[in-house]
Amino acid sequence: MAEKRITIRTTRFDPEKDKAPRLQSYDIPFSDESMVVLDALNHIKAHVDGSLSYRWSCRMGICGSCGMMVNGVPKLTCNAFMRDYWPRSITVEPLQNFPIVRDLVIDMEDFMHKLKSIKPWIIRNQEYPLGAGEHRQTMDQIDEFRQFSECINCMLCYAACPVYGLNNEFLGPAATALARRYNLDSRDQGLKDRLPVLANAEGVWECSFVGECSVVCPKGVDPAKAIQQTKLDTTTRFVLPYGNREG
Amino acid sequence: MTLPGGDAAAASTGSATRVYKPEMPRGWWLRRRHYFQYMVREFTAVPMALWLLWLLYEIQRAAGGPKVYYPSVSPAFIVFSVICLGFALYHSITFLSLAGVIIHLKFMGKAVPPRAIVAAMFGLWLVASVVIAAVLIGFAR
Numbered sequence: 001m002a003e004k005r006i007t008i009r010t011t012r013f014d015p016e017k018d019k020a021p022r023l024q025s026y027d028i029p030f031s032d033e034s035m036v037v038l039d040a041l042n043h044i045k046a047h048v049d050g051s052l053s054y055r056w057s058c059r060m061g062i063c064g065s066c067g068m069m070v071n072g073v074p075k076l077t078c079n080a081f082m083r084d085y086w087p088r089s090i091t092v093e094p095l096q097n098f099p100i101v102r103d104l105v106i107d108m109e110d111f112m113h114k115l116k117s118i119k120p121w122i123i124r125n126q127e128y129p130l131g132a133g134e135h136r137q138t139m140d141q142i143d144e145f146r147q148f149s150e151c152i153n154c155m156l157c158y159a160a161c162p163v164y165g166l167n168n169e170f171l172g173p174a175a176t177a178l179a180r181r182y183n184l185d186s187r188d189q190g191l192k193d194r195l196p197v198l199a200n201a202e203g204v205w206e207c208s209f210v211g212e213c214s215v216v217c218p219k220g221v222d223p224a225k226a227i228q229q230t231k232l233d234t235t236t237r238f239v240l241p242y243g244n245r246e247g
Numbered sequence: 248m249t250l251p252g253g254d255a256a257a258a259s260t261g262s263a264t265r266v267y268k269p270e271m272p273r274g275w276w277l278r279r280r281h282y283f284q285y286m287v288r289e290f291t292a293v294p295m296a297l298w299l300l301w302l303l304y305e306i307q308r309a310a311g312g313p314k315v316y317y318p319s320v321s322p323a324f325i326v327f328s329v330i331c332l333g334f335a336l337y338h339s340i341t342f343l344s345l346a347g348v349i350i351h352l353k354f355m356g357k358a359v360p361p362r363a364i365v366a367a368m369f370g371l372w373l374v375a376s377v378v379i380a381a382v383l384i385g386f387a388r
Contacts, residue, residue, distance in 0.1 A: 015265035072278060099266035107266050140356075162282060165271040209345070210285045228349040 006030040006082060007089035008040050010052065013100050021100055023091065024049075030082055037092060038066050038077040041104075054104035061218060064154030068104055069093040074156035074216045095159040097168070111155055114171055117197050118179035123190025135187040148181035148226055150219040157213035157223050163206060170206040171197065173213035173223030180226040183233075199234045207231075291338040298331040343368040 005027055013021035026044050038056055045052050056066040059078045066077045071091055082090065098106035128135075157173035164170045179198055182188045198204055207227045214224040276286040309316045346368040347361025 013267055015267070018267075021267055021269075096269065097271075099268045101266050162271065162275055165275065208285075208289065210282065212279070212281050212285075215281060222348070225348045228345075229351050232349055232351075 004030045004086070006040070006086050008037075008044065009089060009091045010041070010044070010104060011093045011100070012052075012103055015102060021094075023093075025089075030086055033083050035082045036078055037068075037070055037075070037080040037082060037090060040082060040090070041077065041092065052104075053102045062152065064152035067095050067154040067156045067159070069096055069159065074159040076154060076156070076218045079218055095155055097159050097161065097165040098155070106155075108155065110168060111153070111158060111172070111174070114175040115153065115178065118171070118175050118182075118194050119190055120175075120178045120182060122182065122185060122188045123193055124187075125189045137186055141186040144186070145181045145184035147221055148177045148184070151177050151181070151217075151221050151223075152219055154218065156216045156218060160212040160216040162210055162212075163208060167202075167206065169202040171203045173207075173227065174221075176204055176207075176230060177221055177223040177226040180230055183230075195234065198230055204230045204234070288338065288341050291334040294331045294334045295338065298328065298335075339372065343372060 006029075008026045008028060009023045010026070011021045012018070012024045026048055028040060028043050028048065030040075032039075038059060041052065041054055041056075045054075054066070054068070054077075056078065057063040058065070061076055061079045064076070067074060068077050069075075069092070070077065070080045071085065071088075072093075074095060077092065092104060094100050094104045094106045098108065098110070101107050151174055153174060155174065157177075158164050161170075161173055164172050176198065179194050183191050183194060204227045207224075209224060209228060211224045214222045217223065276282045305319070344365055347365045350364050352359040352364060
């Protein structure tokens with residue numbers, strides 16, 4: 001029986017030589033039904049072309065490193081099964097809307113800056129000493145923010161967001177979802193610190209609710225929901241009496 | 248398939264790494280069904296705005312009182328109005344259907360299900376439509 005094979009086309013870009021990225025085809029064996037696109041890239045790197053560059057780490061959908069465009073859709077390549085594409089060829093490109101550093105590697109500096117700007121950590125007006133014990137939460141209080149805490153910063157939502165593609169000043173989906181995660185946390189008192197970033201012109205109001213960010217999220221987070229709910233919250237705080245006075 | 252056009256003269260970042268900055272292609276909204284539906288939803292605002300401009304013109308025409316005012320009955324206008332109604336319904340239905348995502352309500356300490364919020368929105372829409380229709384019919388008499 002003839003060996004099953006599949007064509008993988010990947011973006012190649014060498015900043016030292018190329019003016020623009022191009023696609024290169026590789027014909028590789030598809031021997032195992034459990035193969036994912038990341039396995040194909042690893043096969044190419046190990047057996048065909050060692051110069052292919054891409055990011056990956058955990059191979060189990062946790063680290064968020066291996067996000068790429070697979071046939072035009074943002075995916076974690078460790079979670080994109082080849083059997084879902086075969087016998088069609090698979091085109092792997094870097095996450096769209098980001099500058100390309102080399103081959104499939106993007107420059108994530110802009111996202112890291114945005115992530116830092118919303119202060120994704122618990123902020124307290126006054127820190128209790130460790131000896132005072134833990135900050136207790138009920139299950140209902142945890143459920144308030146739980147889904148937003150699932151974000152792994154894989155940036156697929158940014159690649160799916162045309163608003164970010166057209167204006168990269170936009171704060172974007174994941175950063176807003178994580179801001180909401182902390183704003184909804186009963187232990188956190190940092191809302192006032194985050195509001196200037198969330199409510200400014202390039203914050204949540206730039207979003208026109210395309211909704212694709214929530215569709216592509218591999219962890220089931222709903223960033224579109226976080227953004228729309230933040231819009232409603234900031235409006236309520238602005239309209240209602242004493243709304244801007246943080247208790 | 249090729250990557251969309253971008254900054255061929257690779258720009259530099261703070262770390263002095265040369266990068267390629269792709270640009271969004273003009274036809275980005277044709278690439279995926281979801282993007283296309285979004286564009287249709289946004290586009291519905293255009294015919295609705297045109298119809299509202301016409302309404303302002305009619306209000307200005309009606310300034311002379313009921314004796315000198317006569318409504319437009321041209322077939323072209325009626326067709327235009329029906330098309331606008333279709334767009335308005337599409338816009339309203341898609342907008343109200345998203346209410347369950349946007350509104351986060353609690354009742355008796357428990358989160359109100361998104362379905363109930365959407366149903367309430369459609370209910371309010373129906374009530375508002377009936378009230379407005381009753382007022383207009385009342386004035387017409």
